[in-house]
Structure formats: C-alpha cells, structure tokens
Amino acid sequence: MDFGYEGKAVVITGSSKGIGRQTALEMLKLGAKVMLVARGEDDLQAAKEELIRYGEVDYVVQDVTGDDAGERIVNAVIEKFGRLDVLINNAGGAFAETFEDVDVGDWQNDLDLKLISAVKMSKAALPHLKEKAGVILNLTAVAGKNPDAGTLPTSVSRSAGLAMTKAMSKDLGQYGIRVNAVCIGLIRSDQIEKVWMEEAPDMSWEEFATTGREDIPLGRIGETREAANVITFLCSELASYITGVAVNIDGGASASL
Structure with a gap:
C-alpha cells in the first residue's frame, strides 16, 4: 500500500518526544524527509540520532511562540529539503485549572502556544503548501470538544484550534490543501x-x-504509535478526499462524535 510519502518533506513541531517523535518515525519509514522542531536541543539531538537510521531527518531548535518562529522554521525546511509538503502543528502542553485559579497571563501563554503558534506556522508554510497541494494537521485534544470542569485554559485553546481547522479547510481547499485535526485523549507520553x-x-x-x-x-x-498511525494516515495520499475533520484518538472515551 502506497501512502505517497516518498520524497516528501514534513515538518513537525513539538517533535523531540512523544507523539511528534513517533509520527516522525512512521513517516520516515514510508520515505518522507522530516524536520523536527522543539525547544530543547539535547532532546532533539537524541531524537535525530535514533531516527536517522530510518531516513533523512534534521532539526530546528525553536520556541514556536517566537515572533519569527514560523519563517525561521519554514526557511530551514526549504534550505534542507528544497520543498515542504506536510505541516504538523503539534506544539503544546497540559495546563488545566479551574476558571478561578487561572490568571490572565496563563490564558495568553496557552493561546500563544497552542493556537497562535499554529497560525504563524501555517501562514509561513502556506506559499510552499500551495505549490504542492499540501497538508496541514493540527493536534488538539478531546477537551476541545467536551470541556469539563478544571480544563481551563487548555480546552478553550483546543476548541479554537478545531474552529480554525474547519475554517482553514474551507479557505484552502481551492489550492488542494487539506486541513484536518486529531483530538488526543489519554495516550502514553x-x-x-x-x-x-x-x-x-x-x-x-x-x-x-x-x-x-x-x-x-x-x-x-492508548499507545503513542496508535496516535501516530492515525496522523500518518490523515497526512497521506490515502486520505486525499478527507479535509475539515477532527478525529478522536481516545479509545471511545469522549461523548462527542
């Protein structure tokens, strides 16, 4: 079965560990070239040393909330691989409190990390994705569909990411660009x-x-590879007629479709 990754260039933010790193592994095995992005160089170097046996991989040390982060990362991908086909916005973390306990600064930091960074990356990648009818995949969380008590501000950031995914899919479909999301539940990390x-x-x-x-x-x-497998499928040519969807990877725990 041909997933269509051979020779394609992929950039994955938040990819020195966890789902991002495992997704890089799965795509490398299918012939993709992968640029890892994270803040910690030691973890990135360790990831590269593990993954390079499977294919062409490099990394960029970058905080995705930086003002020029999108341009710097995309430029590195183009310089290294000469193209960009798939963008996976995976940067994020778990920050969840009650409304009363979250201050304004926490709201801003969470939105910057989980939403605005994806906006910056997508804007910087867009000219190259338009050339290749590329793919954008946004990682969110099931809390974005089913906010519960004590899940602020992350559930709001993730909900915004879902709305952005749907709207982007309608805007960018004219260029053949597909935009999807996955909603992560309890996954090994x-x-x-x-x-x-x-x-x-x-x-x-x-x-x-x-x-x-x-x-x-x-x-x-869930196992990390189970999430990575769904992401790998959605970004592949096997999913060429799927856009604007948000797939739950949660073992059925969410109350929503």
Missing part, C-alpha cells in the same frame, strides 16, 4: 509515564494502562 512511576511503580505498564480505566470503552490508555 512522558507525562503519563511520570504519573505511572510516581503513583504505581510496582505495576507493569500493561497493568497501569488498564487499571481503573472503566471510563474508556476500550479499557486502556
């Missing part, structure tokens, strides 16, 4: 593994992932 080590160090991962998960219909925490 460094953060989840830290909780595992702190709360249940005597459990195996399989035990921890399945214990007390009655709120997840599939009964377990």
Whole structure:
C-alpha cells in the first residue's frame, strides 16, 4: 500500500518526544524527509540520532511562540529539503485549572502556544503548501470538544484550534490543501509515564494502562504509535478526499462524535 510519502518533506513541531517523535518515525519509514522542531536541543539531538537510521531527518531548535518562529522554521525546511509538503502543528502542553485559579497571563501563554503558534506556522508554510497541494494537521485534544470542569485554559485553546481547522479547510481547499485535526485523549507520553512511576511503580505498564480505566470503552490508555498511525494516515495520499475533520484518538472515551 502506497501512502505517497516518498520524497516528501514534513515538518513537525513539538517533535523531540512523544507523539511528534513517533509520527516522525512512521513517516520516515514510508520515505518522507522530516524536520523536527522543539525547544530543547539535547532532546532533539537524541531524537535525530535514533531516527536517522530510518531516513533523512534534521532539526530546528525553536520556541514556536517566537515572533519569527514560523519563517525561521519554514526557511530551514526549504534550505534542507528544497520543498515542504506536510505541516504538523503539534506544539503544546497540559495546563488545566479551574476558571478561578487561572490568571490572565496563563490564558495568553496557552493561546500563544497552542493556537497562535499554529497560525504563524501555517501562514509561513502556506506559499510552499500551495505549490504542492499540501497538508496541514493540527493536534488538539478531546477537551476541545467536551470541556469539563478544571480544563481551563487548555480546552478553550483546543476548541479554537478545531474552529480554525474547519475554517482553514474551507479557505484552502481551492489550492488542494487539506486541513484536518486529531483530538488526543489519554495516550502514553512522558507525562503519563511520570504519573505511572510516581503513583504505581510496582505495576507493569500493561497493568497501569488498564487499571481503573472503566471510563474508556476500550479499557486502556492508548499507545503513542496508535496516535501516530492515525496522523500518518490523515497526512497521506490515502486520505486525499478527507479535509475539515477532527478525529478522536481516545479509545471511545469522549461523548462527542
């Protein structure tokens, strides 16, 4: 089965670890060239050393909230690979409190990281994506569809990302550019593994992932590769007629479609 990645150039923000790094691995194995982006050079270098055996990969050390971050990252991709076909906006983090406990600065920081950085990246990438009828994939969270108590400001930032995805898909479809989102639920990550080590160090991962998960219909925490596989499909030519959608990757936990 041909996913159509051979020779294509992909940039993934927030990709030194977790879902971003795993997605880079899956796409490299399918023939893509990948530019990793994150703030920490040590983690990026470690990721590159692991991934380079699978294909052509490099990295940019960059805080995506910087004023010229989009231009700097895209320029690095074009200089290295000569093209840009796929942009994956994955930068973000977990910051969730009650409305009363979140101050104005926290709101601004969260929006800058999760929404405005994706705007900057997409604007900088657009001229190149128009040339290739490229793809934009925005990572959000199931909280963006189903905000719960104590999920501010992240649920609002993620909801805004979903609205942006849908509107962009309608604006950019005329150029053949597809814009989709994935809504991440409880997926294995460094953060989840830290909780595992702190709360249940005597459990195996399989035990921890399945214990007390009655709120997840599939009964377990998702694996990183399971999220990466969905992203890889949505950005591939196999999904050539899919745009403007937001796919839940949550084991069925969300109440929304």
